[in-house]
Amino acid sequence: MNTLVEKLIATGITIGGGIIGTKVVEFAWRKVTGHDAPKDLDDTEANMWSAITFATISAGISAIIRVSSKRGANSAVKAIQSRTKSRAGAAEV
DSSP states (O other), rough: OOHHHHHHHHHHHHHHHHHHHHHHHHHHHHHHHHHHHOTTTOOSOOOOOEEEEEEHHHHHHHHHHHHHHHHHHHHHHHHHHHHHHHHHHHHOH
């Protein structure tokens, strides 16, 4: 399989996982704290510790998603390659 296709698959899975992960972290933050996630630098309502805590949690979740999506993308590419090879082998007989 073309490495460009593999990279596109991995990128798509990573972006999708990142978007979903961000939404999950924001939802969980809102449920636990009762406030929206601190994003705006000019927001005087969000104190420094809540911003640091949110950034730390987000970074940890982001790292987990990145590793998981990379592994998932590699598995998907290998599955596609093995399916393609088995079909090509069957056609050659």
